[in-house]
Amino acid sequence: MNNQAVNRPQRDRTRPIAESQVFDLQLSYRGYRINKLCNSLCDAGNRAAYKADEAAYLARFELTPAERDLIKARDFGGLLEAGGNIYFLIKLGVVTGNGLYYMGAQMRGESYEQFLATRNDSGAT
Amino acid sequence: MGAIIAGIATSHVPSIGGALDRGKAGTPAWKPLFDAYVPVRAWLKELKPDVAIMVYNDHGADFFFDKYPTFAVGAAESYAIADEGFGTRPFPAISGDLRFSQHLCESLVYDEFDITVCQEMRVEHGFLVPMHLCFDHAAGWPVASVPIAVNVLQHPLPTARRCFRLGQAIRRAVQSYDRELRVAVIGTGGMSHQLTGKHFGLMNPDWDRDFLDRMEDEPESLYTLTHQELMERFGAEGIELIMWLVMRGALSPQARRVHRNYYAPMTTGMGLLSFEETL
Numbered sequence: 001m002n003n004q005a006v007n008r009p010q011r012d013r014t015r016p017i018a019e020s021q022v023f024d025l026q027l028s029y030r031g032y033r034i035n036k037l038c039n040s041l042c043d044a045g046n047r048a049a050y051k052a053d054e055a056a057y058l059a060r061f062e063l064t065p066a067e068r069d070l071i072k073a074r075d076f077g078g079l080l081e082a083g084g085n086i087y088f089l090i091k092l093g094v095v096t097g098n099g100l101y102y103m104g105a106q107m108r109g110e111s112y113e114q115f116l117a118t119r120n121d122s123g124a125t
Numbered sequence: 126m127g128a129i130i131a132g133i134a135t136s137h138v139p140s141i142g143g144a145l146d147r148g149k150a151g152t153p154a155w156k157p158l159f160d161a162y163v164p165v166r167a168w169l170k171e172l173k174p175d176v177a178i179m180v181y182n183d184h185g186a187d188f189f190f191d192k193y194p195t196f197a198v199g200a201a202e203s204y205a206i207a208d209e210g211f212g213t214r215p216f217p218a219i220s221g222d223l224r225f226s227q228h229l230c231e232s233l234v235y236d237e238f239d240i241t242v243c244q245e246m247r248v249e250h251g252f253l254v255p256m257h258l259c260f261d262h263a264a265g266w267p268v269a270s271v272p273i274a275v276n277v278l279q280h281p282l283p284t285a286r287r288c289f290r291l292g293q294a295i296r297r298a299v300q301s302y303d304r305e306l307r308v309a310v311i312g313t314g315g316m317s318h319q320l321t322g323k324h325f326g327l328m329n330p331d332w333d334r335d336f337l338d339r340m341e342d343e344p345e346s347l348y349t350l351t352h353q354e355l356m357e358r359f360g361a362e363g364i365e366l367i368m369w370l371v372m373r374g375a376l377s378p379q380a381r382r383v384h385r386n387y388y389a390p391m392t393t394g395m396g397l398l399s400f401e402e403t404l
Binding site: 006009018019021024036038041043073088090091094100101103107109115119121122124 | 134140143152153154155158184185186189190194207208210211212278279280281282284319320321322323324325326349351352353356359360361362380389391392
């Protein structure tokens with residue numbers, strides 16, 4: 001293998017992937033507070049605390065008012081734009097009763113049922 | 126005296142774990158996936174590897190963006206099952222092989238791979254789904270494991286070629302081990318999936334099949350692909366396929382392909398390839 005591959009740019013930001021954002025250092029910096037909140041939900045005690053009093057739980061994190069609003073609105077597309085990482089947002093989905101496929105349907109602007117109807121075999125959930 | 130005897134590439138989609146836990150493996154929608162692994166488990170039972178090196182990525186169960194390693198290698202006697210946001214799955218504890226892990230870490234660093242050495246690591250679906258697909262575990266796991274976590278979440282990621290070269294370095298480490306040891310290398314993740322934005326659920330079965338073909342016949346054509354090219358074919362999350370290249374680099378070019386499967390029911394192309402070395 002020659003060294004040319006090393007010198008070819010790995011990313012071309014003028015060509016977005018699937019009209020969406022790729023999670024990189026700029027997005028990770030922007031979404032750090034959101035992802036930190038989501039990361040805390042890998043603990044059963046924290047999940048219970050979140051469910052018991054969402055506002056109080058969110059107040060533990062240094063979220064901006066806009067970030068809190070996106071969380072309260074369950075606006076997963078907005079949270080991605082704000083730097084949330086999809087794998088961390090899934091944890092927020094779990095604790096708020098929004099599974100990945102629901103989140104995906106919302107991003108597509110479809111109902112859950114409409115989204116399932118687009119799949120090859122929606123029995124594989 | 127160590128030897129790499131087999132390599133497996135497999136998707137690690139979390140819903141596979143959910144389907145197994147809910148007793149859905151035999152349903153029409155899941156059977157085409159689960160049935161493909163029955164001969165793989167029988168084959169591995171025959172081959173009897175001592176160690177499985179599992180190349181996977183964490184999905185925010187153990188690593189956070191406060192410190193994010195590009196390559197993290199386990200060096201522990203055992204690995205806990207992580208809670209990734211919905212509790213821990215009921216599996217036997219994951220045994221490590223501390224002595225081999227320490228050798229592997231030393232060998233990789235002196236081979237100029239600047240890995241993060243982890244004496245505690247909690248493993249999640251990226252690791253566990255391939256484990257339970259490949260190994261019977263009713264009486265405990267039949268192999269020790271070495272987890273190798275790769276950053277495929279936060280760009281900049283390691284290049285495809287770097288992943289292949291990591292595999293080559295793993296091969297040198299195994300071959301320089303001073304004890305008899307039969308090693309299987311498992312590269313996990315992919316195939317095509319896009320989990321963000323208005324094209325959520327986009328798959329690309331044609332490119333997936335092309336990738337499977339190239340893994341078998343001309344893997345060198347994959348190492349020079351850029352992340353941009355990979356993501357344009359496989360989606361932003363499909364970039365996980367670079368972890369398959371770690372496995373391919375650890376196997377000899379002439380390793381024989383044994384199993385192959387492809388199934389794409391929902392939002393991810395689920396692929397399987399296995400290789401066996403002629404020793």
